[in-house]
Amino acid sequence: MDKFERNYIDGEWVTPSSTRTINVLNPSTLESIATVPDSDASDIDRAVAAARAAQPAWERLPAIVRAGHIRAVANKLREHKTRLARRISLEQGKILPLAEVEIDFTANYMDYMAEWARRIEGEILNSDRPGETIYLHRRPIGVVAGILPWNFPFFLIARKMAPALVAGNTIVIKSSEETPLNAFDFTELLAECGLPKGVFNLVSGGRDTGARLAEHKDVGLISFTGSVGTGMRIMEAASRNLTRVNLELGGKAPAIVLDDADLDLTANALFNSRVLNTGQVCNAAERVYVQRAVAQPLAERLTRLMSEARYGNPLTDSALHMGPLMNQTAVNKIAGLVDAARQQGAQVLTGGRIADRPGFHYEPTVLASCSDDMAVMTQEIFGPVLPLRVVDELDEALALANDSEFGLTSSVFTRNLNLAMKATRELRFGETYVNREHFEAMQGFHAGRRKSGIGGADGKHGLYEYMETQVVYLQTP
Numbered sequence: 001m002d003k004f005e006r007n008y009i010d011g012e013w014v015t016p017s018s019t020r021t022i023n024v025l026n027p028s029t030l031e032s033i034a035t036v037p038d039s040d041a042s043d044i045d046r047a048v049a050a051a052r053a054a055q056p057a058w059e060r061l062p063a064i065v066r067a068g069h070i071r072a073v074a075n076k077l078r079e080h081k082t083r084l085a086r087r088i089s090l091e092q093g094k095i096l097p098l099a100e101v102e103i104d105f106t107a108n109y110m111d112y113m114a115e116w117a118r119r120i121e122g123e124i125l126n127s128d129r130p131g132e133t134i135y136l137h138r139r140p141i142g143v144v145a146g147i148l149p150w151n152f153p154f155f156l157i158a159r160k161m162a163p164a165l166v167a168g169n170t171i172v173i174k175s176s177e178e179t180p181l182n183a184f185d186f187t188e189l190l191a192e193c194g195l196p197k198g199v200f201n202l203v204s205g206g207r208d209t210g211a212r213l214a215e216h217k218d219v220g221l222i223s224f225t226g227s228v229g230t231g232m233r234i235m236e237a238a239s240r241n242l243t244r245v246n247l248e249l250g251g252k253a254p255a256i257v258l259d260d261a262d263l264d265l266t267a268n269a270l271f272n273s274r275v276l277n278t279g280q281v282c283n284a285a286e287r288v289y290v291q292r293a294v295a296q297p298l299a300e301r302l303t304r305l306m307s308e309a310r311y312g313n314p315l316t317d318s319a320l321h322m323g324p325l326m327n328q329t330a331v332n333k334i335a336g337l338v339d340a341a342r343q344q345g346a347q348v349l350t351g352g353r354i355a356d357r358p359g360f361h362y363e364p365t366v367l368a369s370c371s372d373d374m375a376v377m378t379q380e381i382f383g384p385v386l387p388l389r390v391v392d393e394l395d396e397a398l399a400l401a402n403d404s405e406f407g408l409t410s411s412v413f414t415r416n417l418n419l420a421m422k423a424t425r426e427l428r429f430g431e432t433y434v435n436r437e438h439f440e441a442m443q444g445f446h447a448g449r450r451k452s453g454i455g456g457a458d459g460k461h462g463l464y465e466y467m468e469t470q471v472v473y474l475q476t477p
């Protein structure tokens with residue numbers, strides 16, 4: 001069993017003051033693969049102090065120099081892609097090709113954010129006074145706290161650190177207690193790239209460690225990705241210091257399938273949503289509203305695809321569609337949702353049971369005849385289960401889709417441009433996909449409405465979340 005004993009603070013690997021540790025499991029075999037520090041308040045204090053001390057000098061560097069550091073780390077990650085991908089598969093259960101995509105996407109994302117160095121703009125405004133010019137600067141906020149979930153743990157480090165650092169902030173990353181090892185790998189490689197001390201800090205720990213970071217008075221922005229419940233607790237903690245929050249939370253994405261849709265394309269896109277990362281993707285389609293005339297042929301296609309989906313241990317089986325779920329809690333939650341739906345009258349077209357094999361597996365499942373009062377239609381499933389609900393017309397589907405506490409992503413499948421446009425106008429979600437799978441681009445803006453979050457990530461608008469505005473009134477004689 002490997003041991004990862006230290007945090008990375010102020011450019012050094014330091015022994016935590018906490019002696020508590022967290023045991024990390026391989027979700028495919030349930031074997032212990034490592035122990036990591038469960039850091040305490042003084043470890044967080046030390047990391048935030050280092051980030052705070054490093055920030056003014058980092059901000060004074062030209063943005064293009066900061067960008068050079070980010071690019072150097074991106075290139076280093078590319079050199080170690082195979083090893084990094086295997087670690088993600090080992091601790092998170094992703095299939096290897098997807099883990100490799102995660103490494104590529106991480107490095108490309110860092111390059112993309114680095115490109116903004118020469119493009120961050122302020123404004124010059126006319127004054128009402130003679131001899132005065134008004135400047136509007138975009139300035140860094142200070143210390144950013146990045147608190148991570150486990151589903152795309154490696155990419156999410158970059159999604160927080162790259163915009164934070166190019167903007168002139170420093171950062172403290174708190175990895176997920178489920179998948180901490182890849183964050184050590186990221187940091188080990190970053191440590192070889194010569195960033196100034198204290199600009200990037202990693203603290204390993206669980207929810208108490210995260211809570212301490214969220215309530216820290218010297219943190220200027222909490223950038224959090226995770227569940228709605230934790231997002232609410234973080235906002236409460238942030239309120240004590242009026243710290244800014246950027247919250248990327250859960251989803252319950254509706255997919256609307258109209259009777260003129262290309263059904264093969266639609267079925268493949270929906271299948272992809274439920275098997276990509278074993279359905280553990282916040283923006284993937286989680287509930288389908290299908291027009292009556294095509295309900296049967298769509299259900300047949302999905303049943304075939306899901307019943308033929310191959311799953312297992314991504315490090316020993318090749319050619320898989322998906323690996324295991326993250327933990328036993330996820331398996332139990334999914335089993336509870338499906339069992340309750342079945343009792344309420346849902347028809348199990350395929351799957352519907354905990355898989356009888358090693359690892360945290362649930363059978364790929366399609367549920368027909370679902371109704372709006374079923375928890376499987378309202379709560380985040382985060383697994384390989386797809387509930388179908390028949391509708392008669394687009395307006396009905398739009399009303400049902402919008403009637404959700406979540407508002408992250410949505411989709412519509414139709415060949416009718418007028419109906420597609422109507423749907424995009426009326427869907428109250430941060431993102432809408434038309435005739436394609438649910439997955440965002442780095443130049444877009446990934447942002448949830450309602451309980452799916454506050455603020456967003458990616459693109460220009462995501463970068464500007466890591467900056468605040470200073471106005472200068474310059475009076476000259």
Ligand code: NAD
Nearest residue numbers: 148149150176206207210211226227230233248249250282
């Ligand atoms: P989680 O909320 O359980 O944990 C996320 C992180 O928060 C962990 O690092 C955890 O230690 C920390 N944490 C827990 N309690 C805390 C507290 N009180 N204060 C501060 N930190 C605390 O989420 P998870 O199970 O790791 O991730 C899955 C969830 O993430 C799903 O709901 C998914 O939809 C969501 N997610 C959203 C997006 C998005 O972009 N919107 C992306 C990925 C995942």
